[in-house]
Amino acid sequence: MPHTLVVGVHLVLIENGRVLLGRRADTAFAARHWHAPAGHLEAGESVLAGMAREADEELGITVREEDLDLVHTLHRLDADDGAGRLQLFLAPRAYTGTITNREPDKCAALRFWPLDRLPEPIVGYTADALAQIIAGRPLSVVGWPA
Template sequence: MVHKLVVGVHLVLIEDGRVLLGQRANAAYADGYWHVPAGHLEEGESVLRGMAREAEEELGIEIREEDLDLVHTLHHLDADDGDGRLQLFFAPRSYAGKIANREPDKCAALRFWPLDGLPEPIVGYTADALAQITAGRPLSVVGWPS
């Protein structure tokens, strides 16, 4: 049997030791929790294109695909639905435009938080990934049996 994965793309935008997080709103998953700007791949797009699209849709900023660096990969077993998820975290080397909350129906607030003072509640795997990124670890595995 072939294992299928859901692929998520996540933007890790760090400025002056602070990371950009949005507070999820009207969401089936983790409503009210803080999370990095993120989304899922659409059919026929690469992970780089998907990340650039999500940044433009959610934040109104333009990131060239060649300016995205993969900073962490998290292989996550979702306890809620049992699906495997590959969560890819990208940091932009540069971007154009001013950050704005372009999806206020899905994001109640958008704010930079110190990496050593993340808000509560925060999506668990997001906190895990940010800790791994800070420690310089490129890969983590969460939720899978040992």
């Protein structure tokens, strides 16, 4: 039987050594934790189209698909439901517009944080991926049996 994956796309927006994170509101997933702007792919959508859509929906910025670079892939086994998740972290070379919080019901705050002083609490796999990105490692796996 083929393995089925949930695919998440995460925007890694780094400016002047600081990364943009959102503090999740009282949501079912990671309430009040800091996390990269992210979402899941929709049916029939490419990874690049999904990331461009999420950047617009969540932040009000326009990112062209051709301006996105894959900077990290994290293959995660979710301990809560046993599902495999492929978390793709994409960095834009450019964007237009002004960053605004367009989903205040899901995101309580947006803020740039120094890469060497990430906030707490932070979603664990987000912190893991950012550490791997800083170290120049393009792939990591989390939660899978050794």
